[in-house]
Amino acid sequence: xxxxxxxxxxxxxxxxxxxxxxxxxxxxxxxxxxxxxxxxxxxxxxxxxxxxxxxxxxxxxxxxxxxxxxxxxxxxxxxxxxxxxxxxxxxxxxxxxxxxxxxxxxxxxxxxxxxxxxxxxxxxxxxxxxxxxxxxxxxxxxxxxxxxxxxxxxxxxxxxxxxxxxxxxxxxxxxxxxxxxxxxxxxxxxxxxxxxxxxxxxxxxxxxxxxxxxxxxxxxxxxxxxxxxxxxxxxxxxxxxxxxxxxxxxxxxxxxxxxxxxxxxxxxxxxxxxxxxxxxxxxxxxxxxxxxxxxxxxxxxxxxxxxxxxxxxxxxxx
Numbered sequence: 001x002x003x004x005x006x007x008x009x010x011x012x013x014x015x016x017x018x019x020x021x022x023x024x025x026x027x028x029x030x031x032x033x034x035x036x037x038x039x040x041x042x043x044x045x046x047x048x049x050x051x052x053x054x055x056x057x058x059x060x061x062x063x064x065x066x067x068x069x070x071x072x073x074x075x076x077x078x079x080x081x082x083x084x085x086x087x088x089x090x091x092x093x094x095x096x097x098x099x100x101x102x103x104x105x106x107x108x109x110x111x112x113x114x115x116x117x118x119x120x121x122x123x124x125x126x127x128x129x130x131x132x133x134x135x136x137x138x139x140x141x142x143x144x145x146x147x148x149x150x151x152x153x154x155x156x157x158x159x160x161x162x163x164x165x166x167x168x169x170x171x172x173x174x175x176x177x178x179x180x181x182x183x184x185x186x187x188x189x190x191x192x193x194x195x196x197x198x199x200x201x202x203x204x205x206x207x208x209x210x211x212x213x214x215x216x217x218x219x220x221x222x223x224x225x226x227x228x229x230x231x232x233x234x235x236x237x238x239x240x241x242x243x244x245x246x247x248x249x250x251x252x253x254x255x256x257x258x259x260x261x262x263x264x265x266x267x268x269x270x271x272x273x274x275x276x277x278x279x280x281x282x283x284x285x286x287x288x289x290x291x292x293x294x295x296x297x298x299x300x301x302x303x304x305x306x307x308x309x310x311x312x313x314x315x316x317x318x
Contacts, residue, residue: 013034018121019032021120055077058070076089140152181262232303235268242266243301
C-alpha cells in the first residue's frame with residue numbers, strides 16, 4: 001500500500017486509547033490524536049506535538065511531589081526498558097474537579113530500524129472501576145439498615161486506629177444496644193422490629209457526617225460509631241444528641257420495663273493509640289462499658305477517658 005504510513009496514522013488517531021511511543025531514554029517520539037486531545041483538555045505539559053518531552057522525567061517529577069503512582073509508573077517503564085520485564089501495567093486514579101476517573105496504563109516494547117521503542121497506552125477504565133466500587137460498597141453494607149456491616153466496621157476501626165496513631169490523635173468508639181428490643185419484637189412483630197432498626201440506623205447515619213466518623217450495624221440490635229480525632233468529651237455530646245433523637249422517634253415499646261418507647265444503652269471509650277495498645281483494646285473497653293450501662297439499668301451512657309501516652313489502667317469514668 002503506497003500510502004501505508006498515512007493509513008497507519010489515521011488508524012492510530014481513530015483509537016480512543018491514548019497512545020505514545022518513547023525511545024530508550026524516555027523521550028516521546030509519537031503520540032496519537034487521543035493523547036494530544038486529552039493533554040489539551042486537561043492542561044497537561046506539552047509542546048505543539050509532544051515530541052522531545054521526556055516521559056520518564058514527567059513520572060519522576062510527579063514522584064518528587066509525593067505521587068506514588070508517578071513513582072510506580074517510572075519504575076515499571078524502566079523495568080521494561082532494561083529488559084527486566086516483558087511488559088508493564090498499572091491502574092491509577094486521575095480525578096478532575098468535576099469527576100472521578102481511573103486509567104489503565106500498558107507498556108510494551110518493539111524494535112524498528114535496529115532501535116528499541118516502547119508503546120505506552122492509557123485506557124479509560126472509569127466505568128468498570130465505578131461498577132467495581134459499587135459492588136464492593138454493597139458487600140460492605142448491611143442489607144436491612146443500609147449502613148455498614150460488621151466486616152466494614154472491623155476494617156474502618158483498624159484504618160482509623162492507624163491514622164490516629166500516626167497523627168497522634170484520639171479515637172472514640174461507641175457501642176450502642178437497643179434496650180429490650182426482644183420485647184418490641186414480641187409485642188409488635190418482626191416487621192416493626194426491622195422498621196425500628198432502620199430508623200435508628202438513619203439517626204446514626206446522620207451523625208456520621210464527617211469523613212472521620214463511621215457507623216455500622218455491629219450485630220442484631222447493636223450498632224457502633226467510630227469517631228476519629230474526637231475525644232470522649234466531644235464524642236459524648238454526639239451520643240447525647242443520639243439519645244435526644246431516638247426519644248423524638250418515640251418508637252413504641254410497651255413491653256419494656258424502663259420506658260414505653262425505645263431507648264438505648266451506650267458504652268463509649270476513648271483511646272490515644274500507642275504501640276502498647278490496639279484497636280481490639282478499644283473495642284473491649286467499649287464493650288465492657290456497654291455491659292456496665294446495662295447493669296446500671298440501661299438507657300444511659302457509660303464513658304471512659306484515656307490521657308495521651310497513658311496506660312489503659314489509668315482510664316477513668318466520666
